[in-house]
Amino acid sequence: MTNRNTGEGNHMNKKELRSYVLSLREGLTEDEIKSKSLIIADRLLSLSFYFKAAVIMAYMDYKKEVRTLTVIERAMKDGKRVVLPLTKPDTHELILVEVRDLNRDIATGFKGIKEPVYENKRIVAPGDVDLILVPGVVFDERGYRIGYGGGYYDRFLNKTCATKIGLAFELQIHPVPEDVHDVRVDYVVTEKRTIECN
Numbered sequence: 584m585t586n587r588n589t590g591e592g593n594h595m596n597k598k599e600l601r602s603y604v605l606s607l608r609e610g611l612t613e614d615e616i617k618s619k620s621l622i623i624a625d626r627l628l629s630l631s632f633y634f635k636a637a638v639i640m641a642y643m644d645y646k647k648e649v650r651t652l653t654v655i656e657r658a659m660k661d662g663k664r665v666v667l668p669l670t671k672p673d674t675h676e677l678i679l680v681e682v683r684d685l686n687r688d689i690a691t692g693f694k695g696i697k698e699p700v701y702e703n704k705r706i707v708a709p710g711d712v713d714l715i716l717v718p719g720v721v722f723d724e725r726g727y728r729i730g731y732g733g734g735y736y737d738r739f740l741n742k743t744c745a746t747k748i749g750l751a752f753e754l755q756i757h758p759v760p761e762d763v764h765d766v767r768v769d770y771v772v773t774e775k776r777t778i779e780c781n
C-alpha cells in the first residue's frame with residue numbers, strides 16, 4: 584500500500600480513510616476546535632432548516648468532533664425540542680431521548696460518549712425529528728460518510744425523512760468509497776462552507 588496515510592489519490596478503503604482522517608483531526612488544537620466549531624454553529628443556525636425545525640436531533644461531541652454545545656443551548660432557548668441518541672451496542676441501534684436540562688438529563692454511556700438518561704416518557708420516534716445533526720469521521724461532497732464503524736447512523740438514518748446535516752472540519756472532507764448501506768446527508772457544514780450534497 585504505497586499511499587497509506589499520505590492522503591494522495593483515492594485508493595484508500597474505508598478503514599484506511601477513517602484512520603487517516605482521524606489522525607489529521609487529532610492534529611487540531613483545542614483552540615482550533617473551539618473556534619472552528621463556533622463558526623460551524625453560526626453557519627448552521629443561519630440555515631432555514633434550523634429555523635423551520637421544531638425537533639432537532641443533535642449529538643454530544645466525542646473526541647475531536649465538531650462541538651455541539653452552542654447549538655444545543657441555542658436550540659433550547661429558541662424553544663425547539665432537542666433529542667439526543669442513546670447507543671444500544673447490543674443491537675447497534677440509536678434510541679432518541681428528549682433532553683430539557685443538560686445538567687440533569689445526561690450521563691456517560693458507550694465509549695464514554697455523553698448520552699441522555701433513558702426515560703420512557705421522553706422517547707421520541709425517528710419519524711418525529713425534523714433536522715438531524717450527523718457526526719462523522721469523513722464526509723464527501725456527495726454526502727457520503729464514514730463514522731466510527733458501528734453502522735449506528737447508517738441504520739438509523741434509514742428510518743427518517745428528516746433533513747440530515749453533517750458537521751465536520753474542512754480537513755474531514757475527502758471522497759468516500761460508497762457502500763450499499765450508506766445513507767447520504769443532505770448538507771455538510773464546515774468552517775469554510777456549506778456543502779449542498781446532490
Ligand SMILES: Nc1nc2c(c(=O)[nH]1)N(C=O)[C@@H](CNc1ccc(C(=O)N[C@@H](CCC(=O)O)C(=O)O)cc1)CN2
Nearest residue numbers: 642643644645646670694696718730731732733735736
Ligand atoms: N458523538 C458521537 N456519538 C455517537 C457516534 C459518533 O460517531 N459520535 N456514533 C456513530 O455511530 C455512535 C457511537 N459509535 C462509536 C463506535 C466506535 C467507537 C470507537 O471504536 N472508538 C475508538 C476510538 C477512536 C478514536 O481514536 O478516535 C475506540 O474506542 O478505540 C466510538 C463510537 C453513537 N454515538
Ligand SMILES: Nc1ncnc2c1ncn2[C@@H]1O[C@H](COP(=O)(O)OP(=O)(O)OP(=O)(O)O)[C@@H](O)[C@H]1O
Nearest residue numbers: 728729730731732733734735736737738741762764
Ligand atoms: N442499514 C444497515 N443494516 C444492516 N447492517 C448495516 C447497516 N448499515 C451498516 N451496516 C453494517 O454495520 C457495519 C459498520 O458499517 P460502516 O462501516 O458503514 O459504519 P460507519 O458508518 O463507519 O459507522 P457509524 O454509522 O456507526 O458512524 C458494517 O458491517 C455494515 O455492513
